[in-house]
Amino acid sequence: MKKNPVIEVKNVFKSFKNVQAVNGVDFKIFKGQSVALLGPNGAGKTTLMEMIEGIQKPNKGDILIMGRKWKGNERELHRDIGLSLQETHFIDRLTVFETLKLFASFYELKRQRVDEIIRIIGLAEKTRSYVVNLSGGQRQRLALGIALLNDPKILLLDEPTTGLDPNARREIWSILMDLKKHSRTSLVLTTHYMEEAEQLCERIIIIDKGRILKQGTLEQLLKEDNDDKIIEFALDESNRPIDRISNPSGFQIQWDADRDTGVIVLKQIEKQLPEFLNFLNQNNLRLQHLECRRKTLDDLFTTMTGRRLHE
Amino acid sequence: MNKRIQQKQLAQLISAHFKEIIRQPAVIFWGIFFPILMALGLGIAFTRQADIVRHVAVIENNHSFAKNKNEASQINAFLENHADKMRPSADKPPQYKITLADKKLGNTTFVFKETTWRHAMVLLKRGNLSIIMDEENGRIEYHFDPLNTDAHFSYLKLSKIFGQNDAVIEENLESVVPLTVHGTRYIDFLIPGLMAMGVMMSCMWGMSYGMIDKRSKKLLRRMVATPMKKSYFLISLMTVRITMNLIESALLFLFAWLVFHITIEGSLAGLLAIFIAGNIAFGGIAIFISCRTANTEVGNGLVNAVVMPMMVLSGVFFSYHNFPDWSIPVIQKLPLTLLADGLRSIFIEGAGFTEIMIPTAILLSIGFFFFSVGLRFFKWH
Numbered sequence: 081m082k083k084n085p086v087i088e089v090k091n092v093f094k095s096f097k098n099v100q101a102v103n104g105v106d107f108k109i110f111k112g113q114s115v116a117l118l119g120p121n122g123a124g125k126t127t128l129m130e131m132i133e134g135i136q137k138p139n140k141g142d143i144l145i146m147g148r149k150w151k152g153n154e155r156e157l158h159r160d161i162g163l164s165l166q167e168t169h170f171i172d173r174l175t176v177f178e179t180l181k182l183f184a185s186f187y188e189l190k191r192q193r194v195d196e197i198i199r200i201i202g203l204a205e206k207t208r209s210y211v212v213n214l215s216g217g218q219r220q221r222l223a224l225g226i227a228l229l230n231d232p233k234i235l236l237l238d239e240p241t242t243g244l245d246p247n248a249r250r251e252i253w254s255i256l257m258d259l260k261k262h263s264r265t266s267l268v269l270t271t272h273y274m275e276e277a278e279q280l281c282e283r284i285i286i287i288d289k290g291r292i293l294k295q296g297t298l299e300q301l302l303k304e305d306n307d308d309k310i311i312e313f314a315l316d317e318s319n320r321p322i323d324r325i326s327n328p329s330g331f332q333i334q335w336d337a338d339r340d341t342g343v344i345v346l347k348q349i350e351k352q353l354p355e356f357l358n359f360l361n362q363n364n365l366r367l368q369h370l371e372c373r374r375k376t377l378d379d380l381f382t383t384m385t386g387r388r389l390h391e
Numbered sequence: 392m393n394k395r396i397q398q399k400q401l402a403q404l405i406s407a408h409f410k411e412i413i414r415q416p417a418v419i420f421w422g423i424f425f426p427i428l429m430a431l432g433l434g435i436a437f438t439r440q441a442d443i444v445r446h447v448a449v450i451e452n453n454h455s456f457a458k459n460k461n462e463a464s465q466i467n468a469f470l471e472n473h474a475d476k477m478r479p480s481a482d483k484p485p486q487y488k489i490t491l492a493d494k495k496l497g498n499t500t501f502v503f504k505e506t507t508w509r510h511a512m513v514l515l516k517r518g519n520l521s522i523i524m525d526e527e528n529g530r531i532e533y534h535f536d537p538l539n540t541d542a543h544f545s546y547l548k549l550s551k552i553f554g555q556n557d558a559v560i561e562e563n564l565e566s567v568v569p570l571t572v573h574g575t576r577y578i579d580f581l582i583p584g585l586m587a588m589g590v591m592m593s594c595m596w597g598m599s600y601g602m603i604d605k606r607s608k609k610l611l612r613r614m615v616a617t618p619m620k621k622s623y624f625l626i627s628l629m630t631v632r633i634t635m636n637l638i639e640s641a642l643l644f645l646f647a648w649l650v651f652h653i654t655i656e657g658s659l660a661g662l663l664a665i666f667i668a669g670n671i672a673f674g675g676i677a678i679f680i681s682c683r684t685a686n687t688e689v690g691n692g693l694v695n696a697v698v699m700p701m702m703v704l705s706g707v708f709f710s711y712h713n714f715p716d717w718s719i720p721v722i723q724k725l726p727l728t729l730l731a732d733g734l735r736s737i738f739i740e741g742a743g744f745t746e747i748m749i750p751t752a753i754l755l756s757i758g759f760f761f762f763s764v765g766l767r768f769f770k771w772h
Contacts (some may be wrong), residue, residue: 133616135772158618165616169608173414174407185403186617210414226613 084147086111086234086266087132091300092141094290101127102138103290107309109283111233113266114260116277118377119287120387125270126166126189128287129238132268133163145234159187162232162265164223176203176222179211180229187230194229201225201255217248224255235259237269241276249276260384274377278318286381293384302375311356312381314341314369334382345375345383345389400430400620404627406753412597412635422639426589427646430582433708434651437577442490442498445545446520448511457722464526469553470503489552499548522546578651583734584707586640587669591701591727593636594673595694598628603690606681606770625766628676636670654697656741661751662734664744668751670729671758676726679765701727729754 085108094102101124109115117125130136131143134150134157142149145157170179180194198204201221207215214222220240227235240256241249246331257280259265277284278298285295294301331352334343346352349372360367382388407500412418449466474487487503506514511523521542523534531553535542605611615621647653655662680693702719704711705727714722722728733750736742 105558135612137617147494155618158616161616163616165613167609168613170613171407171411171610178407178410182403182407183617186614186619188399230617238528295743 084111085109085144086146087268088142088144088147089128089132090142090144091287092128092131092138092143094124094131094136094138096252098142100290102131104141105287105290105292107266107285107292111266112264112357113283114281115269115283115285116269116281117270117272117285117287118272118277118381120381122273123272124131124286125288126238127290129236129268129270133161133236135291141362159230160233161236162227162230162234163236164227164238164240166242166270168223169346170219170222170226173210175208175210176214177207179222180225182228184229188228197225197229200228200258202251212260215248215279217244218372219252220244220248220252221255231263232265235265235267239270239272241271241273249273277377281382284377285386286377288381288385294380298377301377301380308375309344309346310373310375311344311349311353312341312369313344313367314339316366317370333342336388341369343379343382345379401627404619404623408627408631409634412631422589422593422635423642426585426639426643430578430585430643430647431650433581434578434647437581442500444500444502445522445548446504447515447539447545448514448520448523449505449509450511450523450525451505452526465529465531466503466524466526466553473552474503491548491552496504501545501549512537520559522549524549524666561668575625576651578647579739580710580735581708582643582647582653583738584731586643586666587705587708587727587731587734588702589639589643590636590666590669590730591673591698593639594632594670594677595680595698597635598632598674598677599694600687600690601750602628602678602682603687606685609688610617612772621769621771622766625678625762625769629671632674633667633670637666640666653738655738657737657746658743661676661742661744662737665733665737665747665751665754667729668754668758669726669733671762672726672730672754673758675758675761675765678769679761682769685770703727704728705731707731724753726754726757 087109089105089107092102092105100327103124103130105124107115117128119125127136132145133137134145134154137150146160148157171182171291174182177194177198180197181191184190184194199208201224203218203221205223206218211219211222218326224237224240226238237256241252250355253276256267260267260280267281269276271278282297283295284301285297286293286301331344331346335341336343344356346356353372378388409670449470452464470487470489473490476485477488478485484505486505489501489503491499491501493499508523508525511520512522515523521539522536522545525532525534533546533549535546537543602611611624614624644653644655676697680697681690684690684693704714704722705725706712706722707727711722711728712719724733729750733742733747736746
């Protein structure tokens with residue numbers, strides 16, 4: 081199954097004026113794999129995705145799609161790839177059906193395929209609606225439908241659910257999970273939503289400042305510190321500001337100023353939790369909220385960069 | 392790709408662009424009804440002679456309008472005897488009105504208002520009037536700017552009225568033969584100019600702005616990420632625009648034919664040839680100026696930079712022969728001038744296909760040149 085990669089990114093660099101957007105990235109994606117490029121805004125995900133899509137050229141390094149470079153193979157590669165850009169606007173006054181029919185004509189597809197796609201993306205009731213009258217979620221589903229029209233071997237989605245409400249986001253996830261079940265399409269998506277990466281992709285590549293920080297399956301990524309538990313807590317307002325609290329010995333508190341919460345990574349929760357509670361008691365600090373959970377990708381990213389994914 | 396599939400792609404693109412245009416009600420108004428309204432307004436204004444009304448300031452002196460008739464000045468005495476007296480309101484001084492009736496060229500009405508010299512100058516500066524009358528040692532004086540043709544016109548008429556005390560307040564213009572035959576009226580000059588301007592505006596705003604907008608919304612980028620043939624996108628855009636321009640111009644002509652009895656004196660084939668050449672010229676320019684930018688503000692400026700000079704110079708509404716002699720050969724080579732002059736030569740002068748071959752060839756060359764350069768540098772992403 082994993083003999084020949086469908087996408088091969090080899091030591092790729094890309095810069096814009098004084099910004100190094102992609103800084104020596106290497107990875108391979110194999111047939112049928114679903115891979116998330118996870119990172120905060122400005123990490124270089126979209127630039128990397130646009131180079132895979134053939135929209136931008138690397139300053140250095142190579143990108144091979146099914147063993148072929150973009151140059152000289154554009155027409156063939158466009159037939160094998162389906163993509164959805166970050167924020168595409170289609171023609172406002174064309175209906176959903178007409179928009180799909182227009183794109184279907186580029187791939188020499190028949191009406192039957194258009195009807196099939198309308199069913200897959202769940203827009204049967206909106207076929208005669210103008211694109212301008214669709215909600216954000218419906219537009220994104222239309223963009224996904226266009227990406228799926230040619231039954232692509234590789235599906236590239238750039239932040240497919242950014243800006244959507246939770247329901248609309250789940251609808252997109254459901255379409256993609258269905259696709260994973262029923263086809264051998266390789267999926268690459270960029271996202272800064274940890275849940276999206278966890279739900280849709282078996283392999284995650286964490287990117288920041290144009291570099292790959294870590295990659296692997298969710299289990300592999302969290303394996304190193306698998307026993308680590310996270311305590312997230314908030315104190316009563318009278319105990320704030322946080323600078324009144326000095327770090328207790330034995331564990332390190334990380335403060336999230338935006339959410340006014342503290343986070344502690346504990347190696348042995350059974351032993352350390354009572355110590356933490358004792359520390360609060362000794363310092364006359366009253367808890368407002370306390371949560372104990374497993375480590376997430378967001379925590380992993382915070383540990384590696386000192387920032388959160390959503391920043 | 393076989394030919395049938397290519398045709399299907401092109402047909403779908405043409406259909407999409409066409410629907411995009413006709414589904415915007417504002418496009419129908421600005422593209423079809425606005426030029427017709429403009430033709431109607433300008434046609435009526437310049438074809439049927441309306442009454443000319445001119446205001447004249449008469450400088451106050453010891454013999455104002457309101458005083459004893461025996462003490463009245465020459466001007467006042469004349470107005471008392473020959474003019475209609477009007478009093479706009481009780482607290483305002485009276486005004487006088489003289490109308491020179493003229494069935495051929497339209498009536499001319501002079502409204503006389505007594506005022507101080509200072510106030511008269513203010514009115515002159517504001518453009519409310521162009522001539523001031525005063526009396527010095529029993530002689531009527533006319534104050535006006537000699538370079539102002541309208542003031543000159545008023546002076547000639549007023550001096551004639553006040554020069555004959557027993558004035559017959561009617562123009563005797565038996566020697567004047569107004570030219571109202573088809574082809575010599577202003578509307579005959581205007582309609583081909585409006586058609587040419589419509590083609591330019593429609594191509595420049597419709598195509599250039601449309602493409603820049605599609606680029607800024609990443610639609611171009613999305614479309615070329617498919618096996619779509621890039622040239623088909625531009626060809627479909629031009630085809631739709633030429634078709635729309637044909638419809639708009641045909642409706643404008645139909646209106647002008649029904650209302651003003653405009654006719655086409657020359658070759659219909661020639662008319663179609665230069666019309667399509669004009670569309671190709673402006674289509675090519677539109678693609679060229681919109682080939683790089685994704686910023687609609689920049690696009691706005693670029694379109695205006697092309698459109699505005701031609702609107703002013705190319706003689707759409709009035710002849711460009713009033714510009715300095717040295718500039719005429721340059722103006723005549725502008726695409727809008729070539730198109731407007733070509734259309735006029737067919738509409739008015741009865742030109743045939745051979746007469747418009749050169750401007751048609753130049754317009755086609757302009758179109759193909761800018762189309763090729765634009766396509767070469769076109770930024771799809």
